[in-house]
Amino acid sequence: MARIALGIEYDGTDFRGWQTQQPGVRTVQECLEAALSKVANHQVAVVCAGRTDAGVHGTGQVVHFDSDAPREMKSWIMGANTNLPRDVTVRWAVPVEDAFHARFSAVSRRYRYVIYNHARPPALYRNQVTWNYRPLDVAAMREAAAHLVGAHDFTAYRSVHCQAKSPLKTMHSLTLYEHGKVLVLEAHANAFLMHMVRNIAGVLMSVGAGKKPSCWAKEVLEGRDRRKGAATAPPFGLYLVQIEYPDRFALPKDALGPLWLPDDLQA
The missing domain is CATH 3.30.70.660 (Pseudouridine synthase I, catalytic domain, C-terminal subdomain)
Structure with missing residues (x-):
């Protein structure tokens, strides 16, 4: 099993928050897990760095999941985005060590x-x-x-x-x-x-x-x-614009967002 971390961006307007709820309630986690499960060809469960409420957006959400599917990182990105609705995007994907935890490793x-x-x-x-x-x-x-x-x-x-x-x-x-x-x-x-x-x-x-x-x-x-x-x-x-982790995990550093803000706030 390999552990993979993803950077996620989403418009929370039409979601009832991040966390999966009862059937019929649209959440970011539910959409992301469904998309990743299609790419992996098995059920995928993700762990997020921080749950957001209904209507709240994310430009720097981080999740991790485990999979034994032999996929390149670009395949996780492109495959997930192909199967995701337009209000959720995977921005990056990197392999991480087993000790990494999207929530508990965050500082x-x-x-x-x-x-x-x-x-x-x-x-x-x-x-x-x-x-x-x-x-x-x-x-x-x-x-x-x-x-x-x-x-x-x-x-x-x-x-x-x-x-x-x-x-x-x-x-x-x-x-x-x-x-x-x-x-x-x-x-x-x-x-x-x-x-x-x-x-x-x-x-x-x-x-x-x-x-x-x-x-x-x-x-x-x-x-x-x-x-x-x-x-x-x-x-x-x-x-939610950024989750910071110890340097040893070497996660990508992306613009804070939202991306329509002036350039001097995007560093």
Whole structure:
């Protein structure tokens, strides 16, 4: 049996999330496993680095699977893409050692939350960005974001349905990029809780709109009460853009995405 890692990109608009659910519910995992099983000529089960919710996109998802089918890496890529729907793509495939695990070998994750800050909603990118019609004070949002960097108990920023054993996570960086009417919130942490980025985005947008002061982000964090935070931001603007692993696994390094963002955010 050989272990193979894949880099996956998907538009989450028409999926009920990553993880396979009951029959008739469309998920990314279900589509990917069906496509890979046709290429392998046996049933394939994949393990992902991080499950995403309904409507959330991925440009840097990583999975692994085991197969004894004698296939070249380009055959896994081309064969899978031939059998996948247009809203899922295999971007790369590499053989990895048996010790590699898409989830447990990861040392950090990176998400991007894209906000379109304009008086009128977008038509063409309505499912790829979150629209906020109120003018946002980016400086105030950056000041608020700074309170969340470091090792903290993120109970107040997790979903009440989150099943993670511990709310303690380390936020390596929380950065806001501004390009005209587009704001990109980039969150880099060792791991994330359910709805954590969307709840952070909700708090920062409330601060940016002038509803709350910048220190409110810290007050919410220290209060450890989800009910005291902002409403969970919509899923449409959220992207899983990168999973980082130890260098010894030598996985490909791809553009962070989404690919329609300016070039200086694609490194």
